[in-house]
Amino acid sequence: MRRRLRLPTSPIEQSVEARAFVFSGFAVAVLGIVLYGQDYVVPAVGLIAAAAGHVVSYRERNQKREFWRQAFLAAMVFGALFYVIADSSLALFGGILPQANFAILLVAVTSFDLKTRRNCYSSLWISLAIVYLAAVYAWDYAFGVLLAGWTVCVAGFWMASHLKRMNAQVQGPVRAIAVLLVAAFAGGVGWFIVVPQPAGVPISPLVISLPNFTAFKGDIASPALPLVQLTGDPSGATSSVDLHFRGRLGDAPVMYVRTGAPAYWRGLVFDLYRDGAWTASKTGYREMQPFVPPRFLPPPPPHNLGTFVQTFRVLRPLPSVINAAYPIESLYAPVAALREDLYGTFHTPDQLRPGQTYSVVSYLPDLSPDALRADENPSSLPTDDLAYLDAGGLSARARLLAAQVTRDATNPFDVVMALTNYLQGQYKYTLDLPRVPTGRDPVDWFLFDVKTGYCEQFATAETLMLRSLGIPARLATGYATGDYDPVLNQAIVREHDAHAWVEVWFGGHGWVPVDPTPGVNPLAATRFPSHWAAGGIARLIPHLSIGAPAQALGSLGVLAVIPPAIAISLVVVLAYAWLRRRGWKVQARAAPGENELLRLYEKVQRRLRRRRAPPETPLEYEQAMRTALLEELTDAVNEGAYAGRWPDPGRVREMAQGIDRIF
DSSP: OHHHHSOOOOOBOOOHHHHHHHHHHHHHHHHHHHHHHOOOHHHHHHHHHHHHHHHHHHHTTTSOOOHHHHHHHHHHHHHHHHHHHHHHHHOTTOOSOHHHHHHHHHHHHHGGGOOBHHHHHHHHHHHHHHHHHHHHTOOSTTHHHHHHHHHHHHHHHHHHHHHHHTTOOSOOOHHHHHHHHHHHHHHHHHHHHHSOOOOOOOSSOOOOSOOBOOOOOSSOOOOOOTTOEEESSTTOOEEEEETTOOOOOOOOEEEEEEESSOOOEEEEEEOEEETTEEEOOOOOEEEEOSEEOGGGSOOOOTTOOOEEEEEEEEOSOBOSBOOBOSSEEEEEOSBSOEEEETTSOEEOSSOBOTTOEEEEEEEOOOOOHHHHHTOSSTTOOGGGOGGGGOOOSOOHHHHHHHHHHTTTOOSHHHHHHHHHHHHHHHSEEOSOOOOOOTTOOHHHIIIIIIOEEOHHHHHHHHHHHHHHTTOOEEEEEEEOOOEEETTTTEEEEEGGGEEEEEEEEETTTEEEEEOOSTTSOSBOOOOOOOOOTTHHHHHHGGGOOTTHHHHHHHTTGGGGGHHHHHHHHHHHHHHHHHHHHHTOOOOOOOOTTHHHHHHHHHHHHHHTTOOOOTTOOHHHHHHHHTOTHHHHHHHHHHIIIIIOOOOOHHHHHHHHHHHHHHO
């Protein structure tokens, strides 16, 4: 039992090429941190130290380990741990991945003691952890190149190490390696296409960014969102959405969102409309910790379809507002504290910095038309708040228009959809609007004069018209989904994705998002997209016509190479099979005892910790190993291979029993 549990001795790694592959794998991982983690100081220091460590450890690979050197390296490891704790608290070098910094320093320190093959493998696995940390911030396809480079380094180390052990030249069969790489790539692509991508939910949100210890000072800071204009006193004590004008929004990205389900990223909510502007009438809040567990938030909505995770990475300075899909189950933000206002929006003490991330887990409520139409108490006011029924001075002809549009609706949900579909069908969306004329109400000017507008005007008109019909509603602002990539499960949210929509109260479901802006889904419910990588192709099949396949492939972007690659591969495989069939010969069955003897021969080689090299004959291998274990076994293998006289299975079992007694 002790012999089986004891870890076998790892041989000294003698191959310079193998060590070069270990260092290259670490360099690839460090490059990922530099490119995606935007961290430079520790990666540069770690790479230089690791290079020196590899030189020292190779030169002293055959020397016995000294106690004081081991003690010094252990102290350096603890020093790296102390550094990462300090970096997590103080952000000494501005890094956003302290875990990666610790792993880099760990590889650099242990590089001075890479003597055995097992040590080299350990260094590779730590570099794999660094690659994983870089993947957290890798938001594009180019990361696949780094991952492929690290994989090549692992394969190169394995091949160089084994060839050196057999005293063979470090050179692999080019054709076999090429076939292996092509087959692995084709198999991986095929597996990715066929197998749905999982959308797992962690126990708690992922913690990535360094904490920001800025504390709240006074009331909640006023956020300068793209759709929100600061009004009131110079300190910006109030904020509003003014419909009289709107500034231009550019195409610059503001954040990345990694999620399995695209959604509206809700920010601020407004409930009071006066003189063409929205404000928030409720100013209270409650203090929360950076991690908000489910027990501190409202219970899940009825008929809940599950939860999904969003990880937000900030790309530019953003207001102190946590944009997320609602309703929220739990969240984590790297700040000293959070404040939740009375509309359910979370605020941070200071603006969000570029590179910062926060994670949110949200519910996926059942907002299907049938479920909403069957709501038992759809229009009951939340906490009897009459502000959500205040039409804000909506004109008489706007009230009449709302009544006429919804006259055939028999329930509140149909009223909401009738009004939403009317606005989407009869009005046009544009950003090229002049300032609202002086003295004109923005809603009336939009509904009866220009009949074109932007999202705030569509959402305001529907909110006030629903209120005039006795249905509670309010204005929500934030960002639309953005450019969502179902392969990477991420969205790029840009400035022009700043958006406003309506939230309608249904007693059995809570606040339901509805979007009257033309060109979008009226019922803005979050849905899981097709998690099949080839789902886009499948959705196009019913609509394909002559000349359409080229357009369909072109719309797939990078994935457009997959369908022709599969077709070409299928043709090649079929042609190859037909050619081989013409000269096919049935292989003779193995003689009794042949398979048993060869398996025993392989078993003995493993126990001797050195396999027979391809150029070696069994007799040369026996002479090189100089052990009596191989004498009878080598004679039997030679007789079978060269004379065709294979021993019977009983004789092979006797030899195996004798070998087991010796070992």
